[in-house]
Amino acid sequence: MTAYLFKRLAIALATLIVASVVVFAVLEVLPGDPARIMLGMNASPEALESLREQMGMNQPLITRYLNWISGMAIGDFGRSYTYSSPVIELIAERITVSLPLAIMSLLLSTIIAIPVGIFAASRRGKLADTISMGAAQVGVAVPNFWFALLLIYIFAVALRLVPAGGFPGWGDWWQALKALILPAVALALPQAAILARVTRSAMLDVLGEDYIRTAHAKGMPRHIVLWRHALRNAMIPVLTVLGLQFAFLLAGTIIIENVFYLPGLGRLVFQAITQRDLIVVEGVVMLLVASVVAVNLIVDLLYAVVDPRLRAR
């Protein structure tokens, strides 16, 4: 188990380093001079030069990379060119929206998808299976912003239960939750549809295994066989998909954030890209990379919890 743990940690660290090099290199070669963007097209060459010097842009590539990476290690992500405030503060502000949103939608999608998947697998070929998988097919096919508009129309415009958009901040947590619930549902539905299909097919694979027959021959009733013997064996593909989905939910919510006018990470990075605010882009991207790596590490460790055969490696 310790060997497995160390190996996974080493892989995670290596991934982070490679990713940081790639992120840094890509933004280096992109056209667009931040100093010029900050000072405008009519800036004098002397002013540009002194700003570049001030920003450390005239130092060798390697030094700049090392400064950047060592700064990040102690939480210094640099200063945004456009907002003129530390990147870490921008991220911290936005993450109070994005992280709760991601967690809420992930929980929602798991709570919906896993029981539906198990239920459909246990009724394979019957009406209940056909209906739930038909619904899942629709859920996969329909884009989440369309769901979002539908939800706004029903719950915000017609029923007036929740606001149609905007985020009041966490001062009043009840209002904050109300503002996040519709985007969370809109994000969760397509994810749940995918997860339900994965759960169903993983369960069907497992239900055909010999040890399921052994459990039946032991006299265990169907529901115990399903939950106690089959589910845990079906968890590996389900966990894989869950990990991928969490990564997507953190970063890939730009459209939903725009529909609901939420100040999340997605919009921050989108604006930063259009304004060539490279230091913000780098910071957010590295944060997302780190969280994806962390989630994958957790998923890898959960594999070992689920399946004792992996612990031996």
Next chain:
Amino acid sequence: MSLLEIEKLSLDIAGMPILKGMDLAIDAGEVMGLVGESGSGKSMTALTVMQLLPNASRTRGRVTFDGIDILSAPEAAMCRLRGDDIGMVFQEPMTALNPVKTIGEQVAEGIRWHTGANRPDAEARARAILDRVGLPEARFPLSRYPHELSGGQRQRVIIAIACALKPKLLIADEPTTALDVVLQKQILELLRDLVDENRMGLLLISHDLAVVADMADRVTIMRHGEVMEASETAKILTQQKHPYTRQLAEASVHVPVRNAPSRSGSAGVAGRGGAHEDPSFPPPPGPAGHPPHKGEGKSAPLLVVEGVTRDYAGRRKSLFSKAEPFRAVDNVSFSLDAGQSMALVGRSGCGKSTLARMILALDRPTSGEIRLLGQTVADKSEAELRPSRREMQVVFQDPYGSFDPRHKVERLIAEPLHLLEKKPARTERREMVAEALHEVGLAPSDMDKYPHEFSGGQRQRISIARAIITRPKLIVADEPVSALDVSIRAQVLDLFADLNQRLGVAYLFITHDLTVARAITDQVMVMHEGKIVEEGRTSEVLDNPQTEAARALVAAAPDLERAIARRLGETA
């Protein structure tokens, strides 16, 4: 009244008749052997008693267990019976245990469910039964996972699960088919003892007459969902009244006719796929081994294996200690002449398959040298190996798993042709495939079918056709008949003998089944823990084994003649 009574049982699955008016009865303390070929309905009979049939099943007739009408019992009642009064043991121990649960959890689960015992009590009982089946707590604590146990040990866990609550009836469906002969003997003895201790009824399902002859008090012989014959074991096997019983008995001890090399012109002597029906079939065990095809001038051997060793990286005990390598094959040397047929026998895990993989250049020896026709096959690139690959082909055990189900037979058989220097044109290729199909007793028109359209025996013929299409000098066959029924096994053995005669191809037969070794090979090597411990003429080694390992194999091998003789001695 009997413990289990099956009367006029018929079973349809999705409209297909599986069982037709089947009768069977077992008393307490009795061992009933249920024998038949695959697809004869043996397993479906067992699953009917357990009420674990597939969804689209319809049953008619009566099945009474201990006064309970099984066919009309509700699922809740069946859940109470299963694992408590009726236990079941399955064929495949490697997959029959849940990989994510400890053996303790899996044994204790049924005990808790049926008796309502609390966890410590259930675990104490689990410990007791595991100890009884030969897995003592000191070496096999309840916290072991299935992947930490060998196949034989796993089968013991399954038996512990089935027998934990002292069932009145135990159903064992091919419980030893996946195990080597030594393990088979141990498991059968365990089952026998459990029957005697608890006055259990045992329904022992097997395709192996010798196993059943050894174990069963009475035998029921099935074919195509019907009972052919049912009687006391000694009677049924000595009298062999029913022609099908006779056919099974003959097939299970079948020895292909293998002529001296001088009569190579008589192509049809071994009779493609039908020699076992020959009434003038000589009684075994005869001196099967004809002298090997030596004689003229003693040219260089076909295959030379010299001091071959293969180490695998072992598992590290901790993060910092060095891994102990595991020696799978240990300094093995032998040579094989052209046209010779050699058996490599040994228990599972002794290194036979690893050695075969190295000979086939699918794996590289850690040290030592392997030469085919004077050319070394180790440490060569795939391109350099091509001439050697043409000269050696392989036949695997599982005729179901070794074909891509989406390819037609033509493509499957033609696959090795890419080894030829000159790629044959399409018509030429079809001719070669047709020729190969003809050689193995299939019709040339079969080349446009898919593998699922063939039976297990036919598929094994297709694998042989694939192996001979490049006209190799050597075929390595890894347990080529152990997945086949006895009568089909006899036919495939005939085919191997026939091809050896006509094409002069040499065989290296890897098997744990001594009957097969005796039937088809001239020479035998006994492998044990990576080493060749004994070798010589097949008949001599098997009749008079010298080493411990060889003696254990010979003693454990089920032998129909011996079993019948013993039965007669008991009744007399």
